[in-house]
Amino acid sequence: MAKGSKSLTLEEIGRRAGVSRSTVSRVLNERPDVRPEVRKKVEEVIAETGYTPNPAARALVSNRSGLIGLMILTDAEELFGDPYYSALVDGIQQGCLDHGLVFSIFPVHGVGGRAQMVTRQITQGFVDGVIVTAGPRSEDVIVELRKRGTRLVVVGHPDDDEGLMRVDVDNRAGSSAAVEHLLGLGRRRIGFVGPTPDFIFGLERREGFEAALHAAGESVDDRWIHVAEPTAEGGRRAASALLAEAPDAIYAATDTMAIGVLDVLAARGLRVPDDVAVVGFDGLPRAPQTTPRLTTVVQPVSEVGRAAVAVLVGDSEPPYLKVLPTHLEVHDSCGATTR
Numbered sequence: 001m002a003k004g005s006k007s008l009t010l011e012e013i014g015r016r017a018g019v020s021r022s023t024v025s026r027v028l029n030e031r032p033d034v035r036p037e038v039r040k041k042v043e044e045v046i047a048e049t050g051y052t053p054n055p056a057a058r059a060l061v062s063n064r065s066g067l068i069g070l071m072i073l074t075d076a077e078e079l080f081g082d083p084y085y086s087a088l089v090d091g092i093q094q095g096c097l098d099h100g101l102v103f104s105i106f107p108v109h110g111v112g113g114r115a116q117m118v119t120r121q122i123t124q125g126f127v128d129g130v131i132v133t134a135g136p137r138s139e140d141v142i143v144e145l146r147k148r149g150t151r152l153v154v155v156g157h158p159d160d161d162e163g164l165m166r167v168d169v170d171n172r173a174g175s176s177a178a179v180e181h182l183l184g185l186g187r188r189r190i191g192f193v194g195p196t197p198d199f200i201f202g203l204e205r206r207e208g209f210e211a212a213l214h215a216a217g218e219s220v221d222d223r224w225i226h227v228a229e230p231t232a233e234g235g236r237r238a239a240s241a242l243l244a245e246a247p248d249a250i251y252a253a254t255d256t257m258a259i260g261v262l263d264v265l266a267a268r269g270l271r272v273p274d275d276v277a278v279v280g281f282d283g284l285p286r287a288p289q290t291t292p293r294l295t296t297v298v299q300p301v302s303e304v305g306r307a308a309v310a311v312l313v314g315d316s317e318p319p320y321l322k323v324l325p326t327h328l329e330v331h332d333s334c335g336a337t338t339r
Contacts, residue, residue, distance in 0.1 A: 008049055008051050009314065009315060009316070010024045010025055010028075010314055010315060013042065013045055013046065013049070013051055014042075016045045016049070017038075017041045017042045017044075017045040018041065019038060019041070019042060021310065021314075022098040022099060023038060023042065024042055025098075025099055025313065026100070027039050027042040027043065027046075028046075029100075031100065066100070066101050066102060066128065067101070067102050067103065067104060067126075067127045067128060068096070068101055068102075068103045068104075068127055068128060068129045068130065068131065068309070068312060069103065069104055069105075069106055069126075069127040069129070069130045069131070070089070070092055070103055070104070070105045070106065070130075070131045070132075070133075071106045071108060071130055071131070071132045071133070071138075071141060072085060072105065072106070072107050072108070072133050073108050073132075073133065073135050073137040073138045073141065083284040083285065083286045083287045084282065084284055084301055085133075086284075086285075086286055087284055087285055087286075087301035087302045087305070088133070088155065088301050088302070088304065088305045089105065089305065090302050090305065091301065091302035091303060091304060091305025091306040091307075091308075091309075092131065092305035092306070092308065092309055093305075094302070094305070094306050095305060095306040095307070095308065095309025095310060096309055098306070098309070098310070099309060099310075099313050101309070101313070103131075103309075104127065108137075108141065128151070129150070129151040129152070129153070129312045129313070130145060130150055130151070130152050130153075131152075131153050131154075131155060131305075131308045131309070131312060132145070132152065132153075132154050132155070133154075133155050133156055134154050134155060134156030134157055134158040134166075134200065134201075135156070135158075135199065136198040136199065138154075138158060139158060139159055139160065142154060142158055142160075142164070143160075146163070146164075151312065152164070152165065153165045153166065153167060153308045153311050153312045154166045154167075155167055155168070155304055155305070155308050156168055156200070156201060157171075157200040157201060157204065158200065159198075159200060161319075162319070163318050163319050164318055164319060164320075165311055165312075165316060165317075165318045165319070165320040165321075166320070166321050166322070167304050167307045167308045167311060167321075167322045167323075167324070168304070168321065168322075168323050168324070169299040169300065169301075169304060169323065169324050169325075169326055170323050170324070170325055170326055171201050171204035171205045171208060171281075171326075172204050172205070172207050172208035172211065173208060173325070173326065174205070174208065174281060174297040174299065174326035174327075174328075175204075175205040175206070175207070175208025175209045175212070175251070175253065175281065175297065176208040176209070176211050176212040176215075177212075177297060177326070177327075177328045178208075178209075178212075178251050178279045178281065178295075178297050178328060179208070179209050179212035179213060179251055180212050180215075180216070181279065181295075181328055181330070181334065181336070182249045182251065182277055182279060182334065183212070183213075183216050183218070185249075185277065185334060185335055185336055187248050187249035187277055188218065188248065189224075189245070189246065189247045189248045189249065190209075190213070190218075190224070190247060190248070190249040190250070190251060191224045191225070191226070191242040191245060191247040191249070191250045191251070192206060192209050192224060192225045192226070192250075192251055192253070193226055193227075193228075193235055193238040193239055193242060193250055193251070193252045193253065193257050193258075193261055194206055194209075194225075194226075194227050194230075194238075194252070194253030194254070194257070195227060195228070195229065195230040195234075195253060195254065195257075196227045196228065196229060196230075197227070199230060201253075202227070202230065202253055202254075205253040205281060206225065206253065209251055209253075223245055224242070224245055224247065226238035226239070226241045226242045228257075230253075230254045230256060230257055231256060231257070231260070232256055232257065232259045232260040232263070233260060234257055234260065235252060235254075235256065235257030235258060235259060235260025235261050235263075235264075236260035236261070236263055236264050237260075238257065238260075238261075239252075239260060239261040239264040239265070240264050243264065243268065243270075247276060248275075248276060248277065249276060249277040249278070249279070249334075250276060250277070250278050250279075251278075251279050251280075251281075252278065252279070252280045252281070253280075253281050254280065254281055254282055255280040255281065255282035255283065255284065255287055255294060255296055256282070257280070258278055258279075258280030258281075258290070258294055258296070259288065259290060261278055262278060262290055262294075262333075265278070272292055272333050273292070273332070273333055273334055273335030274335070277295075277333065277334045277335045278294065278295070278333045278334065279294075279295045279296065279297070279333065279334050280294050280295070280296040280297070281296060281297040281299070281326075282296060282297070282298070282299060283296040283297065283298030283299065283329055284299075284301060285302075290333070292331070292332035292333045293331035293332045293333065294331055294333045295328070295329065295330050295331045295332070295333045295334040295336070296328075296329055296331075297326050297327070297328055297329075298326060298327050298328070298329050299324075299326050300324050300325075300326070303324055304324055307322055307324065
């Protein structure tokens with residue numbers, strides 16, 4: 001047996017065999033849809049390395065229902081109206097296709113009885129593993145699933161992340177890139193509009209905002225930071241308060257809040273980007289288009305969903321964190337030439 005074989009991942013087996021991770025998974029689970037020569041190559045690498053799959057992950061893809069659950073702590077209107085969830089579900093669907101699984105969505109609105117009932121159903125063998133979206137309402141559900149020994153992957157950053165498997169995006173680096181871009185355009189009076197502190201991703205994006213200002217030798221003043229619920233109305237309220245400081249740029253930590261910012265600027269007769277440049281964060285497909293078109297930090301939400309499935313059925317054990325990069329997409333709202 002090769003040294004360190006127990007720590008090998010399906011990705012590493014696939015790299016050595018010159019195939020994809022999903023192909024390795026299909027070979028391990030004796031799926032018929034693998035060409036004989038490919039199967040032989042993968043089996044040779046497995047024999048050479050002495051690789052043995054993680055028992056919990058192996059059970060997930062080989063026994064019982066072949067069904068995984070997606071728990072989203074929101075109501076149906078938000079679930080089906082928010083482009084974030086649409087992109088996440090699309091990625092999870094693609095991930096399930098990769099691994100021969102199906103999934104069911106469990107929207108859980110509120111706390112207490114409904115959440116407990118769904119959690120009980122899940123932990124009684126109805127599904128083989130669970131993906132949970134992090135948020136202020138998800139903490140109790142995550143605690144209960146962990147207590148019951150459910151194989152679990154959290155999308156995002158819950159308040160208590162100890163001993164979890166998670167998939168997330170690099171919120172801090174994305175925010176820093178947005179602010180660095182505005183600084184590079186000569187903007188110095190940059191305000192922050194973001195979610196309240198119970199949204200951990202909002203705290204991370206604020207940290208990235210502040211880090212970029214500090215790196216440029218600019219001071220950070222709380223008067224330039226305004227938070228509200230991460231909605232368009234929250235963005236309007238936060239921007240209305242911020243305009244008292246006469247900013248020449250506003251970084252909104254979500255695109256939905258940026259829409260509220262643009263509404264307030266238009267109502268005040270301020271031109272974007274001439275008077276105030278605006279940058280958001282999300283870049284989601286099927287999101288509402290703005291005028292001018294919003295410069296934004298794009299987070300790969302569909303890839304996050306796909307990665308969450310891969311982690312769930314893979315051989316990783318908690319604690320585990322996979323962080324996907326973001327990128328800045330420049331449009332008209334910041335005052336730079338589109339590139």
